[in-house]
Amino acid sequence: MATINKAKLMDGRAVAKRVLEGTAAKVDRIRSATGVTPCLATVLVGDDPSSVTYTRMKRKRCLDLGMKPVRVELPEGTTTDELVTEIERLASDDSVHGILVQHPVPKPIDKRAAFEAIPMEKDVDGVTSRTLGRVILGMPAFIPCTPAGIMRLLEEYHVELDGAHAVVIGRSPILGRPMASMLINAQATVTLCHSRSRGLPTIVRHADVVIAAVGKPRFVQGGWINVGAVVIDAGYNEGIIGDVDFDGAIEPASLITPVPGGVGPMTIAMLMDHTAYAAAAQLGVEV
Ligand SMILES: NC(=O)c1ccc[n+]([C@@H]2O[C@H](COP(=O)([O-])OP(=O)(O)OC[C@H]3O[C@@H](n4cnc5c(N)ncnc54)[C@H](OP(=O)(O)O)[C@@H]3O)[C@@H](O)[C@H]2O)c1
Numbered sequence: 001m002a003t004i005n006k007a008k009l010m011d012g013r014a015v016a017k018r019v020l021e022g023t024a025a026k027v028d029r030i031r032s033a034t035g036v037t038p039c040l041a042t043v044l045v046g047d048d049p050s051s052v053t054y055t056r057m058k059r060k061r062c063l064d065l066g067m068k069p070v071r072v073e074l075p076e077g078t079t080t081d082e083l084v085t086e087i088e089r090l091a092s093d094d095s096v097h098g099i100l101v102q103h104p105v106p107k108p109i110d111k112r113a114a115f116e117a118i119p120m121e122k123d124v125d126g127v128t129s130r131t132l133g134r135v136i137l138g139m140p141a142f143i144p145c146t147p148a149g150i151m152r153l154l155e156e157y158h159v160e161l162d163g164a165h166a167v168v169i170g171r172s173p174i175l176g177r178p179m180a181s182m183l184i185n186a187q188a189t190v191t192l193c194h195s196r197s198r199g200l201p202t203i204v205r206h207a208d209v210v211i212a213a214v215g216k217p218r219f220v221q222g223g224w225i226n227v228g229a230v231v232i233d234a235g236y237n238e239g240i241i242g243d244v245d246f247d248g249a250i251e252p253a254s255l256i257t258p259v260p261g262g263v264g265p266m267t268i269a270m271l272m273d274h275t276a277y278a279a280a281a282q283l284g285v286e287v
Helices: 012-034 049-064 080-091 111-116 129-136 145-156 176-185 200-205 263-283
Strands: 039-045 068-074 098-101 165-169 189-193 209-212 230-233
Touching: 012 145, 012 263, 039 049, 039 080, 039 263, 049 068, 049 263, 068 080, 080 098, 080 111, 098 263, 111 129, 129 176, 145 176, 145 230, 145 263, 165 176, 165 200, 176 189, 176 209, 189 200
Parallel strands: 039 068, 039 098, 165 189, 165 209, 209 230
Antiparallel strands: none
């Protein structure tokens, strides 16, 4: 076990706490201006234990902030049409301001069709193609919560992105792709890697900023990390293990996110904040 140099840790819990203080203030302003409580609907299909836990955590966090959670649970075996109908119902319900469809959804469901049923103004998790298009173009949108949280962490720790070489490992529509776009928009030079990339260790060795979003425990080795690089571990694998070999990477890194306590708390904080913003926009309140 490496000695942990606390000065190198990017404390996602502390930054998330600050984000959530701002969210609570927005919720108060919305309620005093309109009498309406911001509301997030969480939609869960099936009973995958991790997904059950994640949706429960999100509802609890809503309650902690004075927001209203609406719980929609559909059985395993729900069809794409049934799920889309449920999302459309929430979309036309004025008392619901944000809609989160917990993923992964069970295999037979057309996930894309389900996501696209969410209207952009309620897409607080940033999953629709319209949102992704806006993120790529740097237009206002509810940025997918994990990359949004990572950007906020990079800002809070004054990480210089202009002209930096950022390597993003993973190209999923909710994480790697929007992350790469946001880094490009922040003037970084970005290399986006995936499972077919050749010579990954060499590419990572040239990075000033490494974002690991792979879904494989301790995949990124300490020996791949350039001295002084900033290492962001978005991974959250079974056993609460990140995608980076933390013990190996902390030595060369200048800053690194721990798992847990790094990117995870930021993701949920951004979801809450987006929901408050969505409610404000729908109710015509300045926050
Ligand atoms: N902290 C949070 O709140 C939060 C939120 C969301 C996700 N996560 C975590 O972030 C990680 C990624 O999530 P995701 O939803 O983006 O996963 P995903 O959809 O499974 O995407 C994983 C990406 O990693 C790439 N990859 C897989 N094996 C690779 C290899 N050997 N070399 C290089 N790239 C490889 C895949 O490449 P291909 O495209 O070529 O298949 C894919 O683009 C997971 O650990 C997940 O639990 C955390």
